[in-house]
Each structure stands twice: as structure tokens, then as C-alpha cells.
Amino acid sequence: MLKLASVTSSLALVLAAALPCAAADGARDMLGYTASSAAAEVALEQRFDAALDPAHLREWLRQMSSQPNHLGSPHDKANADFVLQQFKDWGWDAHIETFDVLYATPTERVLELVAPTSFKATLDEPAIAEDSTSSVREHMLPPFNVYSADGDVTAELVYVNYGVPEDYKELERRGISVKGKIAIARYGQSWRGIKPKVAQEHGAIGCIIYSDPRDDGYFQGDAYPQGPFRSEQGAQRGSVADIPVYSGDPLTPGVGATKDAKRLKREDAPDLLKIPVLPISWGDALPLLKAMAGPVAPEHWRGALPITYHLGPGPAKVHLKLAFDWKLTPAYDVVATLRGGEHPDQWVLRGNHRDAWVFGASDPLSGQVALLEEARVLGGMTKNGWKPKRSIVYLSWDGEEPGLLGSTEWAETHADELKKKAVLYVNSDNNGRGFLEMGGSHSLEHVLDQIAGGITDPETGVSVLQRRRARFAVIGSEKDANPQQKEMAKAALDMQRDFPIEALGSGSDYTPFLQHLGIASVDFGYGGEDRSGDYHSVYDSFDHYVRFGDPKFEYGIALAKTVAHTVLRFADADVLPLRAGNFADTVAHYDEELHKLDDSERETAEKTNRLLADKAYQLAADPTQTLLPPPAPQAVPFLNFAPLDNAVARLQSSAAAFDRAYAAQLQADRPPDPAAAQKIDTLLQGLEQTLTQTAGLPGRAWYEHMIYAPGLYTGYGVKTLPGVREAIEQKHWDVAEKYVARVSTALDAYSARLDQARSLMPER
């Protein structure tokens, strides 16, 4: 430990000396602040930073992760009560809101190979000496997928790779179907719920998802306990709800799961599966995969197990039996408020979930304890006389793991009020050693760039922004970098512009705020040097975290600073710190991507049709194996992007004018006229919402944001301008043009609001 510290600090000195720290520059041109307000804000942030103590993070983490704390468990409730009491002690106005959500826990799990040989899967993660909580078995949830259907099926296996739609195209070309079979897929590439969903769509009667060592096991590094990666019996629990359709309680889409809420019948809930699905370790998967024959899997389908990967069907035949206890379960959201002194009805929200699958040291408690430390120091500052201008609302969510339940139900319950009052939602989840990752609304990109420029990286002593840039610059310089990575590298080296933030798909609690309600949101986390295989495993424990996650908790502190500075910047700004040009440029880039997507789909279709006409596929194929040509693609029309192109042009114009006027109104150290500022704030509070439409996205009206959504078949990964993009990908041309119109309308509403806000700014 000593050697590490000295290496780190010498490196930090060398690097920090070479590159000026941005802290002192933080005051200059602080977005949303006059010069004197900015100076005060810098001082406030420094006071905040100085009070943080990593020892608290460590102590709370140990305590909160000491027992299983999944939704509905005694320790999750105890943690909620603990968090509530802490908030109160720290001077927050806090309470618990309870929602009754559908949850299922397994009562029976059987997986056995019945032919050609016999094998009974272990289906459990054993206690080991090196991991103390792994022996705390009471209340421990075994590996399972929540929202799997009950089922008792026996059938041959088909290996479906990651189980995403394009994998089924490969199977079809090989004459293989999952109809009446059990699909076995590997984790990775997409939200896990996609895998059984698509298997079900293709007629499978059951689904198994296993953790291949290629993705998070020995292929990546030493397995636990020697190293951080997933061991032979390690399994990944997780939800298989169809999140891209809606998040939250399956029985109450769009409304809060309060006591009196009207609930669907379980069999009518559109986001629940009809087939049983079970996650297993590679130790349990290996005998099944070994017993398969049929065609050898395509090269990019092969994992790192010491076998030849075959597609089947069979001869491996398995018996899968799952039974669950379905019940309404209370989800306890802790809601704590510091009321704003000047604009109490403008709310800056900050949330992190609290519930885990088992002990959850990394996911989510590493983020939760940062939230607590932020709350302690902020509360302490109010006791010393500071009051935020706008209200700050801190939220400890329950039920995130089954499907963002606690956050979604709360957001749906308070939808109207949030739409009027919420100016920002800041999210975090798990956190660890490494690089800052941030994604969200692009109107926030500039203020976030400024904030990140003012946070010092613990290991290197430069700003976390600089380290983030360096990381992308190096990744994109590698010989095998893909075009997207090269683009990010170019941006990383371009010091003239803000470094891009990611667009948000899904996977954590920002979704109901950003993509359902249209509240501007940002998601933060550090990581990249803490790569591991403990995700959703019993081994995501305190012992694992202090070895491999963030041993000194210095990145937990960095997270607390990053989040709190963001909260404070919004809470205390003279005018809400949004910059429209970043959003306009980003959307212009997405529009360009759509043009290229249309063109490349057309080119691909033409090429494929040419190859079909020449019978090239048949001629190139080995006639002793089945490899049918791909189906003839339909012609890809030229789409009418003009309405979108025009809306983007208007947006860029309005954004530029707005940004100029915005900058002008805060310089010369004259605070803006309070009444005007208030009106501008009100307009800006609703800016992001102009991007939503109640009709929502095709087939999923709950997703109202026209710019960002999780992909219908990616689940985690974002699709930008999703209504258009996915329609092009799925070749629904009329839908594509309908959404070109809708996105244009949204962008015009955004531009109009910018124009309105600008009209309230003085001419200078």
C-alpha cells in the first residue's frame, strides 16, 4: 500500500506540475454566474470538498453491505431507516415514500441435462473463506432472473450467441430454429431482457443465460478470489423485464404504484415474459454446451470455454423448472429536501439506488455512500448558515435492480409537480477507481465540462476532465480503433471545444426522469481501472470492493465532489447554467448520422442484391453444410430528411443567438434583473420537456423523449433520434418519415423556447 501511495503521489506531482490545474480558472466564465457569484461558488465548493472524509464511505459501505439487501429484504428496510435517520440528523427534511410493486422471488429452480448424458446444475455461488459475507446465507437470493415466467419445460438446446435479433438471422441461414427449443445465450452485448424476449418471439419455450469467461471471467483476468473476475460458479442475477417498453412496476405502467393504483393483471402486463429464463455460471453451462453438436458456431460467436462451440439443436436436452412467489412488495424511497431560499419551487434532484441483488458493495452501495457523504456535508453547510437558492432533493431509491421501480414509481406519482419544478436530475449508481464517465442531456455539456475541469483526479493530479480526454485520445489512437473511437479521439485532442458527453440509453434511475418526463439529466460514475466480474454476484462484497474497486475510497470522494458541484452549480446559479449550442451541434451530428444510415442501408441492400443476383452466396458456400443466402433485402428509399434538416438549422441559429445573449447578460458583473431571471429560469426549466411528445416512440408510448432512448433491442445502449433511427434499421419507412416530422416539431418547440428566453434577455 505504501509503495503504491508514493508512486501515485510522485506521478501526481510530476503531472500536475506539467499542467496547470483548472481550479483557479473555475471562476472565470462560470456558466450561469456573474463574476462575483462565481467567486463565491468556488469558495463554497472548496468548503464542501474540504469536509469530505473517505473513512465515512468505508464505514457505511461495510455496514450497508453486511447483509443481503435486495428489494423486500429486512436489511434493505434497515438501510432505508438508517439513511432516513442520517438525513434527519444532518438537517434535511426527510421522509420515506412507499410503493407496492410487483416482485417475484424463486421458490424452485431446477436445471438438468437429461440427454445425451446426465448432469444437474449447481445453481449456487458457494461461500469462500476469502470473502466474509459470502457465508451470510440467510435471506440471500440465489441466482435467478426476476420477471421470468414460471415454467417446467424439457427440450433440446440451441446456442444463440448473445440472443439479439441479428443472431437469429445467422441461425436462419443455417436452417436452425429455436421453435419448441430452449435457447442458451451468453451474457453481454445487450440488456439481458432482450435475450429471452427475442427467444420467445422466435418460439423458444425456455431460455438460459450464462456468463462466458470471455466476457467477465478468466479470459479478462484472474478469477476471484485471486483476482477480480467471475469464477467458475459465479452467476449474474438480474431483471428480464422489457425495460425498453417502460420501466418501473410491471402492473402500473405510467402511474405510480400507490396503494390505490389501478393495476394490470400479471398476465396482461406487456413487459413480462411468458417463458422461463434462468442465469447460470460457466461451470454449470460447460457440460450443456459440451453436449451440443450441429454446425460449428461462427467465429464471433465463440467464447473462451475450452470447447468447440456448436449451434445444436441438441443433442443436449435439458429440463428447466422454475417457480416463483409473486407478490406486491414495498419499495422504500427515502426523499430528503433542503428547501431553497430564493426559488424553493425549482428543484435540483440527485438520486442513487440503494437496493442490491445480494450485498451490493459496488452496485449500488459505492454510489449510495457517496450520496450520503454529500448529504452530510451539504447538511452541515446549512447548519453553518448557507442555504441553496433552489431546493435540493436527495433520493435513495429502492427497487432499481428489478427495473428502476422505486425511481419510476416516484417519478410517475409526482409527474405533474416534477414537470413544473424539476430543473435537473443527477444520477449515480456503482462507482470505482478510474476515469470519469458522464452522459446526459447535451444542454448540460458545457457546464459539466467546466465542473469536470475543476475536479482533481486522485491518482494523477490533473483534472478528471483532462484524464477523460487523455483516455479517449489514447483509445482512439490504437491501430484497431473503430470509427466512433477515432471520432472521440479527435474530439479529445480538440481543446477548442467541450469534450462530448455520452447520450443516455438506460440501465439506471435517470430513465423515468429524462426519457419519460423530459427532465434534463446527467449520470455520473468513475471506473475503468476497477474492471471485474462481480456484477450481480454474491461476490460483489465489501471484501471484493476494498481489494479491486476503490481501495482508498478516493474515487468515491471524487464522485461526491463531481455530483455535489453539479448540484450546487444548479442550486445557486444566477441563471440556470444551460448552453444550447452543444445540444444543437450534437443533434446536427445525429441528423448527419441518419442521412448516412439511410445511405449505407441502401448501399448494403444494393450490394446484397447484386451478390444474390450473381448467386455469389451459393457459390461461396460449402455445399456440404447449410448456409442459405440472406433474404433479398427490400429496396431502401431515399427518405425525406428535409423537415429535420431545416429544424436542425433553425435550432442551430436559435441556439447560437441564445448562447450569445445568455453570455452577455452575465458579464460585466451585473446580476441579471431578478424578475427576468426568474422568467428565464422558468422557460429553461421546461426546455428539455419540449423534446417530449405524449405519443412517445413507436410501440412504446411511455418513452416520450424524441432524442434519447434505450434501443428496443439493445436495452442498455442508446439510440439517438430513436423514432427515426430504429424505423430506418427496421425498414419501416413510413414510420421513419412520421418521426422525422415529430422530431422536427420537437426541435422547433425547443428553438421557440430558446427564442422566448432570449427575448427576455437584455440587449447588450
Added chain:
Amino acid sequence: MLKLASVTSSLALVLAAALPCAAADGARDMLGYTASSAAAEVALEQRFDAALDPAHLREWLRQMSSQPNHLGSPHDKANADFVLQQFKDWGWDAHIETFDVLYATPTERVLELVAPTSFKATLDEPAIAEDSTSSVREHMLPPFNVYSADGDVTAELVYVNYGVPEDYKELERRGISVKGKIAIARYGQSWRGIKPKVAQEHGAIGCIIYSDPRDDGYFQGDAYPQGPFRSEQGAQRGSVADIPVYSGDPLTPGVGATKDAKRLKREDAPDLLKIPVLPISWGDALPLLKAMAGPVAPEHWRGALPITYHLGPGPAKVHLKLAFDWKLTPAYDVVATLRGGEHPDQWVLRGNHRDAWVFGASDPLSGQVALLEEARVLGGMTKNGWKPKRSIVYLSWDGEEPGLLGSTEWAETHADELKKKAVLYVNSDNNGRGFLEMGGSHSLEHVLDQIAGGITDPETGVSVLQRRRARFAVIGSEKDANPQQKEMAKAALDMQRDFPIEALGSGSDYTPFLQHLGIASVDFGYGGEDRSGDYHSVYDSFDHYVRFGDPKFEYGIALAKTVAHTVLRFADADVLPLRAGNFADTVAHYDEELHKLDDSERETAEKTNRLLADKAYQLAADPTQTLLPPPAPQAVPFLNFAPLDNAVARLQSSAAAFDRAYAAQLQADRPPDPAAAQKIDTLLQGLEQTLTQTAGLPGRAWYEHMIYAPGLYTGYGVKTLPGVREAIEQKHWDVAEKYVARVSTALDAYSARLDQARSLMPER
């Protein structure tokens, strides 16, 4: 078998019906022939084809592969005697030429893990019931690398990936050196001799090369005997002579290894290693690799073994002991001639080696038996009155496996005569089911395109050219196709031009002819549907071949047709069938590539220097691990390509004029004036040689061809315009410009000869 045949023939009917067979078109515009000569040639080829019998291939293969037949073994001599007798029986004028070459066989091989645990490597491939010759143990060579040094070393292991130069850069960045260590590399990516050579250059005292299942084992398909791939104890024998420096007998570079030849002392032979090197199976490698620690290997270094790949050094420590019996061994080349009736001093050469590592059913006997069947039918045609216009020389080479010994020594012995008389060298080696692969001198590209258009693919019924095009068209259409594959796909779909042939590096017996003497050469083989892991293993056997190689021997027949049509086209042409435009266009493309290489090296150096200046590498690196920034690249100058660009322009002009005149002289069905044709032939015979220079390539004067050579650090893979290209890659700018001049001189000599030949053609 029946099902297969019916599927294949229905497919063939469907496809053949859809696409006209090119056989009837073969007569039209047959390069080098008047219309009536062409018609006679087509008839001759059809007679030839009709006489071929796959049963002979099968029978000879079984016989010749029935015992170990490596250089110096009794059965290799027996096979030579058999081949000699067959040629004589078939009417050829045949004899054996013997060369005394340096060879080494192992007398002792020990590999054991001595720390941290004990393990003694098996080092042998076991007999198995499913493979009959695997139990023929007498005279069997165990797994070893010929031209390894003797040695007895004990040291820690370092894992070096493929062991090519760029792998050592990765090790350096991680602070790892092989100095005083034993390097363990995996097979693949390069000629195997590169691995111990580079290890030695970096101070390793020993080298182990193992077969990772990723490359040719279970990752690719079922292991033998269930499937064709390399099994747990399967090993790859092979030479580790430094072939890119010169091929042939190590003690007699540049001169034939005749009885009286002056020989180097073994310790002075520049292509021999100073360290011991041993090839092993993955079954023997696994305990060694498992016992390694240190940094986790970079992702693209990891194979398919069920371990975490660590770089070391150690703690695995191994003891490697090798002792060899070094002796001069006779190599028996069978040389058979059909004397030409009109131009006996113009020789069309055709060779295939005969010696294997063990039984060699695929490598090389699958090609050797095709050679025999060609010889049988050609001999039969002479008995029925046909005589080739030019002499045909068939060669059954010995000693190819240790390093192209039999072919090189023969070529060096007869160098002067070959330079005057050889018009073409046609090579083949192993052969199997699938697609035509052909590479060689680009002046041959057009005639080869015509020939391939006239050979019917056994499985699909279209021409093998069409199937070759289809294969590249489909590969290049895949989503993850690289730029080179996309380029080939584009060419495949462009029916206006000949489909490109590959440029030749090394790996078979064409090297002394093409790259040392400058004789226009082509290398043929079918394959791609016969992928396997039996290469240089005891399991390269008749039993393996008839299951997985070419079960019906129909591709052996296809090879015989392809080769013989080429031999006949050259033997009987009115004028030697070369077309210069293909060569000129190809060289123009290489020139363009060099420009781009210079530019991309400059761009890469600038980017790397920018990242270094920003300290991006340090900032992006995990400070708890060693990952040094790359060394600062020197600035990459703009090179003066003008002499080369000008020479290329002149070449394209001369080539176009030549091709026009050439085509004109053969149309209108008037045979060219014999005296003029003879002079043109003489000029064309020496055309390829204008591309050689006695100074040769940097550091390897034996390689005289300025356009094609095996890469100094690839060994198999070609480097085109190698003197310039490799100088740029190694940043030897003065050498690059020197070779720009030399290549320009060579191209000008080529152009001058074309101009001379054109001046002899009548104006029409």
C-alpha cells in the same frame, strides 16, 4: 456419401444452368494463340481432361503416405524411385539429381517445468485407433524444429504472443524483457522461424512454440479424430531456418549443394539459430502457461486455453534440452523432361515437393499425386503423337520442408541455364477441397484468368474463376471486412477486368525461381473447405485426408487440370502468353500504397508525438500497473517517390503499347512470322528477370527480385516493392530512397524490353 453427391449435383445443375460455362469461350482471344491454334489447344485440353482418373490419385496417395517420408528417410527414397520409374514408363526422359544438404534430426528432447511445480512434457503425438498410419512409428520424426541449435537451458518463461517484432514493443512498454529467459510463443501470424530469430535478437536463451487451440484446435472446430482440427497432443513440426535471408541448404547460399561445393562452417551459416527452439502441443503448453503470473496479456494476445494469459516472467521456470544429429543428407530431386518439338530450349517448368514431415498426405502428397497424374496423361498424349512446341520439365522436389532445399539447390546449380531457357515455373504444394488460390508474377494474370475461366468447379458446376470471385465478393461484403478485403470484393464484382492474383511471399518451392532467378512463376492450390489442424503433424495422413481433405479427389483432378492447362498454354503458344498491362497496373497500385504508407507513418508519428506531448499515455494508464508510453517516434520525412512514379508511368505506357501490338499480331488468324515470334519469345523469356538486381534486397542479396519477396519479419507473407516498403516500415529513409532508385531502374529495364519486343511486332 450418396446424399452429399445428390445435393452437390443438383446444386451444380441449378447453378450451371444459370451461368454459362466458359469452356466454349476459351478459344476466343486465347492469349498467345491465333484463332486456329486456340481451337486446337482447346481440343488438346479437353483430351487431357478426359483422361484424368481420381482413382490414381487415391491409390498413389495411400502408397506414398504409407510410411514416414521425410528428407533422408527410406520411404522418401522409395517414393523418389517410384516417381522416377513412373515417369520413365510414361515416356518422359527422367533422372534423379542428388544434392547433399545439411539436415538435423533430434537425438534428445527434454522439456520440463521445474518451478513452481513439476511437469514433464510428453512431446509426442500418440497413435490412435482411428488413424492407421499413426501407429507406424519406425522412422517417424518426433515433433521438433529443424535448424534449432543444440542447447541445455533453464530459465523463467516469458509469453511473447506470436513473437514478432511488434509483440516485443508491447513487452517493453510493460517493462518485460526476454533477456536470459525462455520465450514461449504461439504458432501463427508469421513464418515460424521469425519467432526464435526475434527472441534471440532480444537476448532470449531458448524458445518454445506451441499450437494454441485458437489458431488450429478446438476453437476452430472439433479436434481429431472427431473432426479435422488439432488435438490436445497434436504438434507442428517445421523448419526455423531464416528463409527471408536465403532459402536452400544453409551451408551453400547461392550455389548448388553438389558434392564438390564449397561449404560454410555450420557456426558461420547466417540463417541458423544460436538458441534451442522446440514446438509443442497445447496439452504440453497448458501447465507451463498456467504457472505464469505477472501482467495479464493484452486482449489480442489471448488464445483459447481456459486460463488467464499472463506475460511473466515466471514464476514458471523450465528446463529445455535439445540435441541433434547434424549431417549432410542426400536430397533426391526427380527431373523429367518432354522435349519440345519446335523450341526445345524454351522450358516450361512444373514442380511440387514430395518430402513430408511424417506421412504428408495433404502436405505435400495431395499435390504430388496431381503432378503424377498430369505427367501420366501428358506422357500418354506424346505416345499418341502429340509433342509440345516448347520443352516441359516436371520436378518432384525433395527437402522442401527443411527450407526449400531440393528446389533451391537445383535452381542454383542450373542458374545460368534456367535464366536463358526457363519461360515459366508452375508450383503446387498441398491441395484440398474448395476454392482456387493462385499467386505469382502479374504478367501472368491475364492468361491465368483465362485458364481459370475454363476449369469447371466440381461442386458447383461454374468455372473455378467464378467461384473464386464469388468467394472474395462475399468475404468483402461482411460487416467486419477490412479495407483490403473490401478492395478485393470490389475487384470481384468488376467483370470488366481480370480478377487479381496474389503476390507471392514464400513458403514453397517457387521462391528460388521467382525471387532469386527472376523466372516468371505461379503457385496454385485449391482449399478453404478443407480447413484443419493436421499441418506438419503425424495426423496429416491418408485417413485424415479422405475424411476431411478432398474425399472424392475431385479437387486433385481440378488441380491437375489447372496446372496442366497452364503448362500446355505456355508450351504450345504461338507467342508466350504474357500481358504487361496487368503487371503495370499492379505495380502502379503498389506505388500508390507506398505513398500512403509514407503518409500514414507520418500521421501516426505526429499523432503519437502529440499524445506524448500531452502526456496522454501516462494520464490514460493505470498507475498501479506498468505501461510506459511508447518511445517518441522520429519525424517521418516526405520521401522522393518521383523516380518511381515516373518509371511507373513509363511502364504503363510501354505496357499498353505492347499489349495492343501483341493482340494485333495474333488476330486475323495469321500466325506470326516464326523468326519474329522466336525473337519476341526470347525477349519475353527474360522479361521477369529485368526485375532482378544482383545487389538484391537490404541485408539479403540472395533475394534479387525488386517487386516481390517474403517479408524479413513475416517469412510467409509477401512484401511488395520490398526494398522500399520495408525501409519505410523500419524508418531507414536513405535505404528507402536508394531502393526507389533501384526499383525505378528495374521497371525501366522491363519497359525497355517491352518496347524492344513491340518493335519486333508488325504494325497493323
